[in-house]
Amino acid sequence: MYRYSVEYFQHETLCDHEADQLYGLEKFWTFLKYSRQKPKINRKLEEILKNYKNLEDFRADGASFPQQFLPTKSNYSN
DSSP states (O other): OHHHHHHHHHHHHHHHHHTTOOHHHHHHHHHHHHOSOOOOOOHHHHHHHTTOSSHHHHHHTTOSSOGGGSOOHHHHOO
């Protein structure tokens, strides 16, 4: 069960990344950082993750949270 779940997580993370979303990548990076288990990581995903050393690296891109969900002035004007 665990192995399948991590493989699925990696697949979904790569799909997010290909769609220019870093949310899934940030969550997978966090999983790896705090997990006691060290799963085998997809080579492509491993290469992508080399660009991120800490959580601030994700925030620098402004993609920690999908932008369409952030409040803007236009959301509040009637």
